[in-house]
Amino acid sequence: FLGDYLIKTAGTLNNEREREKCLMCGIIGYIGDRDCVPILLDGLKKLEYRGYDSAGIAVMDGGTIAVRKKNGRLSELEKYVVQYPINGSAGIGHTRWATHGEPSDENAHPHTSMAGDIAVVHNGIIENHARLRAWLTAQGVAFTSQTDTEVLAHLIHHHYEGDLIKAVEKALTRVEGSYALAVMSAREPGEIIVARKDSPLVVGQGDGEQFIASDIPALLAHTRDVYFLNDRELARVTREGVEIYDEYGMTVARALFHVDWDMASAEKGGYAHFMLKEIHEEPTALRETLRPRIGANGRVDFTEIGLDDETLRNSGRIIIVACGTAYHAGLAAKYAFERTLGIPVEADIASEFRYRDPIVNPGDLIILISQSGETADTLAALRLGRSKGARILAITNVVGSTISREADAVFYTWAGPEIAVASTKAYTTQLMALSLLLIAIGRARGTLSDDRCDALLGELGQMESLAEQVLKSEPKLAHFAHLHSSIEHAYYLGRNLDYAVALEGSLKLKEISYIHSEAFPAGELKHGPIALIERGTLVVALCTQPALYEKIASNIREVRARGARVLIIARADARELIELSDEWVELPEADPLLMPMLSVIPAQLLAYYCSVERGIDVDKPRNLAKSVTVE
Ligand code: M6R
Numbered sequence: 001f002l003g004d005y006l007i008k009t010a011g012t013l014n015n016e017r018e019r020e021k022c023l024m025c026g027i028i029g030y031i032g033d034r035d036c037v038p039i040l041l042d043g044l045k046k047l048e049y050r051g052y053d054s055a056g057i058a059v060m061d062g063g064t065i066a067v068r069k070k071n072g073r074l075s076e077l078e079k080y081v082v083q084y085p086i087n088g089s090a091g092i093g094h095t096r097w098a099t100h101g102e103p104s105d106e107n108a109h110p111h112t113s114m115a116g117d118i119a120v121v122h123n124g125i126i127e128n129h130a131r132l133r134a135w136l137t138a139q140g141v142a143f144t145s146q147t148d149t150e151v152l153a154h155l156i157h158h159h160y161e162g163d164l165i166k167a168v169e170k171a172l173t174r175v176e177g178s179y180a181l182a183v184m185s186a187r188e189p190g191e192i193i194v195a196r197k198d199s200p201l202v203v204g205q206g207d208g209e210q211f212i213a214s215d216i217p218a219l220l221a222h223t224r225d226v227y228f229l230n231d232r233e234l235a236r237v238t239r240e241g242v243e244i245y246d247e248y249g250m251t252v253a254r255a256l257f258h259v260d261w262d263m264a265s266a267e268k269g270g271y272a273h274f275m276l277k278e279i280h281e282e283p284t285a286l287r288e289t290l291r292p293r294i295g296a297n298g299r300v301d302f303t304e305i306g307l308d309d310e311t312l313r314n315s316g317r318i319i320i321v322a323c324g325t326a327y328h329a330g331l332a333a334k335y336a337f338e339r340t341l342g343i344p345v346e347a348d349i350a351s352e353f354r355y356r357d358p359i360v361n362p363g364d365l366i367i368l369i370s371q372s373g374e375t376a377d378t379l380a381a382l383r384l385g386r387s388k389g390a391r392i393l394a395i396t397n398v399v400g401s402t403i404s405r406e407a408d409a410v411f412y413t414w415a416g417p418e419i420a421v422a423s424t425k426a427y428t429t430q431l432m433a434l435s436l437l438l439i440a441i442g443r444a445r446g447t448l449s450d451d452r453c454d455a456l457l458g459e460l461g462q463m464e465s466l467a468e469q470v471l472k473s474e475p476k477l478a479h480f481a482h483l484h485s486s487i488e489h490a491y492y493l494g495r496n497l498d499y500a501v502a503l504e505g506s507l508k509l510k511e512i513s514y515i516h517s518e519a520f521p522a523g524e525l526k527h528g529p530i531a532l533i534e535r536g537t538l539v540v541a542l543c544t545q546p547a548l549y550e551k552i553a554s555n556i557r558e559v560r561a562r563g564a565r566v567l568i569i570a571r572a573d574a575r576e577l578i579e580l581s582d583e584w585v586e587l588p589e590a591d592p593l594l595m596p597m598l599s600v601i602p603a604q605l606l607a608y609y610c611s612v613e614r615g616i617d618v619d620k621p622r623n624l625a626k627s628v629t630v631e
Contacts, residue, residue, distance in 0.1 A: 025097055025109070025123040026050035027201065028218060029182045029192050031090040032209025032239055037081060039222070040093035043211070044074055046218040049419055049619070049626040050123075051097025054108035057081070058119035059091035060189045065119045069108035092182040092192060092212070094121035097625045111150040113157035114141060117186040118164075120156065122149040123214060124178035124199040125630050132174065148177075156183060164188045165236050168195055169249060172234075178376075178630055182212050195234040199629050200374050200402065203227045203235060203242050205256060210237045215398070215627075216259055217417045224259045228400045257400060273618040275420035275512070279604050282425045283467040286597065288414035289429040290460055293436050300440045300457060306409035311391060312444035315365035319358070319390070320347040321381040322369035323628065325423040325504060329430035330369050332500035336593045337438055341447045350377035351631065354384055362389030367437070370394070371418055371426035372627040373401020380631070382406055395433045397426050411437070420619045421626050422512050424604050427504060428467070431597045435460055438593070459591050463598075466588045470601045473585045477602055480567060480583050481609030485513065490538040491529065492519040492603075493559075495552055498542035501596045505540060505603030512621045513610035522555035535563030540603065543570035543577045544587060544595035556580045569602045571595065 026047025030036040040057045048055075055077040056069025066086040070077040074095060094109035110119040126132070129148035132155060137143070141154045152171060159170040164185045172179075178198035184191075194201055194212055204211035204219035204226045211219045216226060229235060232247040244252040271277035295301025302312070318337065320330035327349050334347040348358070350368075354377060360366070366385040370378045373396035382392055382403060394407035397415050404410045413429035439456050442448025448456075490509055494502035502519035509517040520529045522541070533539070539559045543552050553576065556566055560580060568574075568581035571589050578584045585602040587595065611618045 026095040026214045026218070027121050027123050027180055027182055027212065028093040028214075029091065029121075029194070029212030029237070030209065031190075031192050031237055032206065033089055034209065035087045036089055036091035037087055039211075040091050041074070041078055041081070042221065043213055043218045044077075044093050044095045047095050047214055048074055049421055050214060051095050051625050052620055053096050053103035054105070055093070055095045056108045056110050056121075057091055057093040058110040058112070058121075058184060059086045059088040060184060060186070061086050061088040063186060063189070065112065065116060065184060065186050067110055067112060067116075067119060069105060069110065071103055071105045071108060090184065090189060090192060092119065092121045092184055106145045107147050109147075109149060111145060111147065111153045113153045115157070118153050118157050118160070119184045120149060120153045121182050122152060123180040123629065124197070126151060126175055126179065127177035128175065129177075152179075152181065160185070160187075162187075164191065165193050165234060165245070166249075168193045169234060169245075169247070172197075172247075180214060190238055192237045193234060194229065194237060196229045197231045198376070198379070198402070200627075201229050202400075203229065203237055205242065208239055210239070210242060212237060217419070220259065225256045226259060227254050227256060228405075230405075231402075259399075272612070273420065273608070275422050275424060275608055275618050278418055278420055278425045279601065279608065280471060281416065282428045282601060283464040283471070285413070285415040285425040285429045286432050286467055287464040288416075289432045290436065290463070292414070294457075299453070300436050300443070302440050305393075305411050307393060307440070309444045311365065312441045314363070315391060316361055316363040318343065318345045318365050318367065319360065319385070320345065320367045320369065321350050321353045321378065321385070323350050323375050323377055325427045325507060326369040326371060326375075326378075326430060328500055328504040328507065329427050329434060330367070331503065332431060332497055332596045333367075333434040333438070335497045335500060336435070337441070340438055340593065341442055341445065343445075350375065350381040354380045358384075360385055360388040360390050364390040366390045366392050367434075368392060368394045368403060368407065369396075369430050370401075370403050371397045371413075371415075371423055371430075373398040373403040374627050374629045375403075376629050376631045379403055379406070393437075395430055397429070419626070421621055421624045422508055422604075422607070422618075424508075427600060428597050432460065432463065435594060435597075456591060456593070459594055462590065463594065466590055466598055467601060469588050470598050473602050474605055476583070476585060477605040478609045481606060481613050484538055484565070485515075485610040485613035487515060487536075487538050489532070490515055490517040490540060491532065492517065492540045492542070493522040493525070493552070493555055494519070494542035495522050495548045496545055497592065497596055498544055498548070498552070498599070501542050501599050501603065502540070504600055505542070505607070508604055508607035509610060511624060512607055512616060512618055513614055514616065514621075515610060522552050525555055525558060530558060530562070533559050533562040533564050537564045538567070539564040540567045540569065540606070541577075541581075542599055542603075543568055543574045544599050545592050546571070546573065547592075549574055549577060553577050553580065567606070569599050
């Protein structure tokens with residue numbers, strides 16, 4: 001798509017900055033009787049993980065719309081609002097994540113019509129914005145930013161004939177791309193119009209006041225009753241309530257969804273960073289993900305998920321598709337499934353899967369893994385798989401997310417809100433979900449005996465306390481990071497399931513410490529990567545698969561012989577391996593199939609402490625956003 005986009009726009013856009021688009025972003029809105037400014041700013045703080053290049057708010061101030069927007073972190077906007085105060089009881093806000101060109105005050109949202117009487121915040125991409133911009137310019141519109149979003153403000157203004165929702169509806173018929181929108185008009189100060197397609201948006205209901213946000217945690221301080229909007233729906237949000245309409249203007253009846261998360265779980269709870277808090281939540285998250293899946297007979301029960309034994313027994317191929325960390329969980333599952341179930345299992349990266357014309361047959365089972373349930377490539381893979389007749393199982397952490405709503409069956413990981421950009425507890429709970437799935441498929445297909453299933457389930461029941469034990473390695477890893485965080489390169493080695501975890505450990509390190517890091521299947525070393533090893537190079541070796549201890553021992557000797565410093569993360573029975581290390585983390589013994597849930601924790605802690613040592617904003621590393629809702 002990016003290629004297409006650049007080709008399409010190259011003729012009409014003059015420079016790199018003109019390709020500025022808002023990709024991720026967080027949206028907030030309020031209408032009620034209170035001063036909306038602190039509510040909007042507080043909501044933006046909760047959404048900052050979605051993007052933090054610039055931020056802005058628009059407030060109905062008397063009979064006009066007042067806008068404050070600023071390049072940089074949200075704190076810049078907060079200072080600006082103190083300097084130039086505004087207030088009102090209805091407003092919208094935005095925190096932005098840009099890709100092409102520099103973020104700037106002009107490109108920050110909200111964007112307004114020329115007269116300043118319509119204000120828009122937007123998350124998504126207007127793909128045909130160049131054409132619309134050219135057309136609007138011919139109508140006499142003068143643009144003030146390089147964003148795609150600004151066309152929406154002018155287009156809505158163009159179609160306005162006294163009814164804002166009709167104007168938004170008409171404008172959207174001309175728009176190609178994805179959007180979650182909140183729109184205000186000075187001419188209709190008692191309402192905010194919202195709309196969505198392929199980008200998340202929820203409306204929270206209060207008492208005589210309503211809230212709008214890109215996700216639920218941003219609303220939790222005010223309400224637990226929310227409406228989810230479906231693709232192409234619009235809503236008129238007033239103090240009194242919410243009216244939802246489909247794309248043809250027909251009223252839609254939508255039930256309220258009650259959120260029963262604990263608010264405290266969305267806060268830092270005394271930890272220095274969300275990431276550390278979330279690592280420490282892994283034992284509980286593992287338990288909470290396991291518990292609902294155990295039936296009255298003590299066995300794995302998938303009936304609530306919508307997966308019957310028939311599907312588990314007779315599905316064709318199993319294809320696991322996801323991005324980033326979720327893909328690494330899927331890769332670990334591929335190894336575990338193939339080893340246990342004796343059937344071929346594919347694991348693919350969603351952005352590759354969707355463009356490689358994959359072989360998918362009716363009856364195949366596609367397992368999509370996504371913490372957010374909103375990742376654009378994963379969602380596209382879902383739709384592609386569905387069009388080819390596959391049955392779709394989603395493993396996701398976000399109730400009501402787009403992926404959860406479009407899948408045939410949903411396995412929720414009960415990790416609670418994950419705020420840090422670096423995914424931790426979502427990964428371990430995805431592994432828990434996949435392990436339960438392995439047991440269910442193994443039993444349904446007869447490839448796992450009842451005794452083996454019961455033994456594995458018993459071990460899953462132990463994961464909470466075993467993960468607690470692993471967390472005791474924290475001081476050792478903090479010290480190790482203190483000594484070694486100035487390194488420039490790190491290499492993670494593993495074989496089979498350990499290789500999948502090596503990939504995840506390496507991703508964690510690079511995304512939050514900015515240390516260049518790569519993961520290799522240990523046996524591949526001598527086919528090239530070993531040339532990178534020199535005196536002092538850091539190597540992290542994962543050793544949790546007893547059948548491969550001897551093999552990985554040889555690889556560790558090879559890198560040590562070339563001067564590498566080796567940190568080994570190993571099961572306790574790998575004593576001889578541990579003796580080859582400069583430092584080691586001993587893991588409690590569990591079934592080798594389940595070891596990734598434990599071995600990843602020291603890798604997460606190592607990345608966390610390296611990031612802290614290097615003075616990096618751990619929870620909001622540069623260039624990244626938590627939820628990648630466009631490709
Ligand atoms: O929400 P998802 O699980 O679909 O997100 C997928 C990736 O974007 C995500 O795992 C990303 O790789 C994380 N930043 C890794 O820590």
